[in-house]
Amino acid sequence: MEISGHTRPYAVLGHPIAHTLSPVMHNAAFSHLGMDAVYLAFDVLPERLMDVLPAMVSMGFGGINLTIPHKVVAFNGLSDLDISAQRLGAVNTVVIRDGSLRGFNTDGCGFLRSLEEAFHFSPTDRDVFILGCGGAGRAVAITCAAEGARHIRLADRTLTKANRVAEEIRTIAPSLALDVVTLNEAASQCRKADLAVQATSVGMKQGESSLMPDSAFREGQLACDLIYNFPETVWMRAAAAGGARTINGLGMLLHQGAEAFTLWTGVEAPVAIMRGALESALYCRPSRHTRKG
Ligand code: NAP
Numbered sequence: 001m002e003i004s005g006h007t008r009p010y011a012v013l014g015h016p017i018a019h020t021l022s023p024v025m026h027n028a029a030f031s032h033l034g035m036d037a038v039y040l041a042f043d044v045l046p047e048r049l050m051d052v053l054p055a056m057v058s059m060g061f062g063g064i065n066l067t068i069p070h071k072v073v074a075f076n077g078l079s080d081l082d083i084s085a086q087r088l089g090a091v092n093t094v095v096i097r098d099g100s101l102r103g104f105n106t107d108g109c110g111f112l113r114s115l116e117e118a119f120h121f122s123p124t125d126r127d128v129f130i131l132g133c134g135g136a137g138r139a140v141a142i143t144c145a146a147e148g149a150r151h152i153r154l155a156d157r158t159l160t161k162a163n164r165v166a167e168e169i170r171t172i173a174p175s176l177a178l179d180v181v182t183l184n185e186a187a188s189q190c191r192k193a194d195l196a197v198q199a200t201s202v203g204m205k206q207g208e209s210s211l212m213p214d215s216a217f218r219e220g221q222l223a224c225d226l227i228y229n230f231p232e233t234v235w236m237r238a239a240a241a242g243g244a245r246t247i248n249g250l251g252m253l254l255h256q257g258a259e260a261f262t263l264w265t266g267v268e269a270p271v272a273i274m275r276g277a278l279e280s281a282l283y284c285r286p287s288r289h290t291r292k293g
Contacts, residue, residue, distance in 0.1 A: 001031055001038060008037040009060065010264065013044045013052065014067035021281055022065055025257050028277035032270045037062060046070060050077040057096050063264030064094040065257075068135070071105075078103040087146055087172075088139050093260040106259040107136075107252070108143035113259075114251025119222050121195065127151040129193035131186060131211060133162040136226050137199030145169045151177040153193060155186035156200075187216035196244065198225040198235040210238040217242025228253050231283055254278060 012022040018041075026039035044052050046069050053074070056064060066074050071090035075081065078091060084105040085091045091103035115121045123144040130137050130144075133156040141152055142165075152169060156162040162180045169178060181189050190196045190212055202211050204227055212235060217223060223239035228249035236246040258269035 001027065003038055004036070006036055008035075008062040010037060010039040010063045011056070011061060012039070012041050012065040012067060013049065013070055014041070015043055015045055015069060017041045017043045017067070020067060021253065021278055022067075022257060024277045024281045025254065025274040026261060028273050029261055029270050032273040033267065035265070035267075044070070046073050049073045053077075053094065053101055057099055057101065061096060063096060063260065065260055066092055066094065071135075074103055084108060088142055090135075090139070092256065093263060095263050104260070104263060105139075106256040106263070107139045108146070109259045110252045110254070110256030111140055111143055112147065113255035114247065114249075115195070115222070115224065117251055117255070118247045119245065121222055122147065123195065124148040125150050126194040127153070127192060129153040129155070129186075129190045129196045131155045131190070131196070131198050132200035133158075133165045134199065134201075137197070138165045138168070140197050140199055140226070141165050141169060142172065145173040145176055148173075149176060151179075151193075153179045153181065153189040155181045155183060155189065157183050183211065187212055190216040191218055191221075194222065196221060196223045196239065198223070198227065198233070201227075203227050203233045203235050204229060208234060210234040212238055214238050214241040217244040219243035221245075223247075224252075225249060226252060228278075229282060250275070250278060250282070 074091035082104040085103040093104040154162040221244040223244040226249035261269040
């Protein structure tokens with residue numbers, strides 16, 4: 001990559017940001033397509049974000065990703081929000097057009113595309129179990145509700161968190177069947193679902209045990225662990241032992257990035273190239289196996 005005065009900058013902003021894999025996949029895409037562009041990562045304090053974003057417009061940035069803790073800051077600070085950002089109450093992609101900023105959220109789309117790609121599965125009219133109601137679990141739950149899931153089962157060790165997500169879902173889809181359970185009751189609920197999603201951070205560290213036993217899964221079931229720092233996570237191992245078909249979170253990470261790429265550039269993202277770049281960064285360098293999501 002040769003950087004010149006013509007090179008178009010793109011960036012991800014977060015705090016902290018050192019863990020991000022977004023530069024790996026976007027720079028691989030730019031390079032593959034021969035685009036004169038570069039994607040960088042910046043550590044920005046949340047209280048400075050709404051000053052930094054307009055400055056990036058003045059500096060000619062082509063597009064911006066936001067990660068924790070900026071997704072909600074931008075949702076509250078940007079006046080122009082796409083339905084994808086309105087739905088999730090968070091912005092992970094900023095598109096710059098004619099000097100103005102528009103907030104999008106590609107996480108839901110990334111999740112749905114990863115299921116479609118791996119399983120030809122859509123949550124519409126299906127029964128979905130979600131373990132963990134933090135930022136990622138909430139996004140998955142709201143996306144499934146918006147897609148017309150028939151039944152959503154939420155589990156979290158902190159019931160107030162799961163109840164809060166349930167309240168949000170009730171406003172989007174009042175007629176959807178909804179259950180909120182503790183971790184103790186989670187295994188039997190998990191077993192009933194068509195799709196089980198693991199959205200806690202348990203399993204990111206080497207040697208951690210699955211929060212669900214093998215018996216929480218069954219033949220014919222699909223299981224998606226949002227963790228992507230191992231090709232097969234401990235939760236996926238339990239799910240596979242119980243008979244389920246499994247994927248990790250790499251597809252969601254990839255497809256949220258691919259959708260952002262297309263929103264910024266108008267060009268179809270080279271998904272296979274981006275996937276290869278992510279896989280080699282994650283799975284071919286042992287030192288990165290403990291990275292955070
Ligand atoms: P978060 O907001 O911090 O939520 C973490 C969740 O994990 C909470 O539900 C938390 O429960 C639960 N948890 C943590 N330790 C636990 C334990 N020992 N026992 C039971 N539950 C525990 O984090 P997040 O942003 O939602 O991320 C969650 C996971 O999703 C991470 O592994 C992250 O890498 C992954 N992720 C993947 C993608 C992707 O593109 N594939 C995108 C975003 C996130 P409490 O509510 O009780 O604290």
